[in-house]
Amino acid sequence: MKILAIVPARGGSKRLPGKNIKVLGDRPLIAWTIEAAQQSGVVTDVVISTDDVAIADIARTFGGSVLSMRPAHLATDTAGSFDVVVQVLDEYEAVHGAVDGVMLLQPTSPFRSAESIRRAVLQYQQDVSCAVVSVTAVTSHPAWCFRLEGSTMTPFLGWERLSTRSQDLEPAFTLNGAIYLIAPSVLREQKRFVGPGTVPLVMTDSRESLDIDTPEDWDVAVRMLKQAGMRNHTS
Known part of the structure; x- marks a missing residue:
């Protein structure tokens, strides 16, 4: 299948300045994702969407493609992933022809493995009308989460579920942001990756689900590297 991997890497980052090219271990953060995609052997091309020249240059150094610089209106804090991905997808298909699937790989998930990317494509091949999205088990079950109402709080799933033993609760999962894979036609129609x-x-590996967005997240990533010797974790 012809799978296009798109890596969104905006230059502006308020909570962790310069995070996309900040060196993690022995290479820039964005390089981890580019290399995992390449090592998977299942993507046709890895295209980086960025508004930052430094990010573009480093991405190319590690084998990524940059078709053009991201338009300013798509480089704001409010720009959504759908608009960013479709802009790159349209530009790519205009030159290289239609692709069978588009995969969103956020550079803030550096420890997502090449094997997981392969698994995603394998699942996608079973039914291309269905998107494939990476998830991980929640650390706090929805039954134990509350909404605040004035000076009181109410459990999201009701008081009865709150008293259920943990071992009797249905397993719950959350998006971890590592992999999104969807057919271009489905993405354009529903204008979202999850539906x-x-x-x-x-x-199941907590390292793959790490999403670096703050200095604290960065510290966790550094500790993971030291503890596991993860230089070749992408393979």
């Missing part, structure tokens, strides 16, 4: 019929790609 009815979405197939879960369950990740």
Whole structure:
């Protein structure tokens, strides 16, 4: 299948400045994702969407493609992933022809493995009408989550579920942001990556689900590297 991997890497980052090219271990953060995609052997091309020249240059150094610089209106804090991906998808298909699937790989998930990317494509091949999205088990079950109402709080799933023993609760999962894979036609039609019929790609390794967005997240990533010697974790 012809799978296009798109890596969105905006230059502006308020909570962790310069995070996309900040060196993690022995290479820039964005390089981890580019290399995992390449090592998977299942993507046709890895295209980086960025508004930053430094990010573009480093991405090319590690084998990524940059078709053009991201338009300013798509480089704001409010720009959504759908608009960013479709802009790159349209530009790519205009030159290289239609692709069978588009995969969103956020550079803030550096430890997502090449094997997980392969698994996502394998699941996608079973039914291309269904998106495949990576998920991980929640650390706090929805039954134990509350909404605040004035000076009181109410459990989201009701008081009865709150008293259910943990071992009797149905397993719950959350999006971890590591992999989104969908047919271009489905993406353009529903204008989102997750919808009815979405197939879960369950990740059980907590390292793969790490999403770096703050200095604290960065510190966690550094500790993971030291503890596991993860230079070749992408393979």
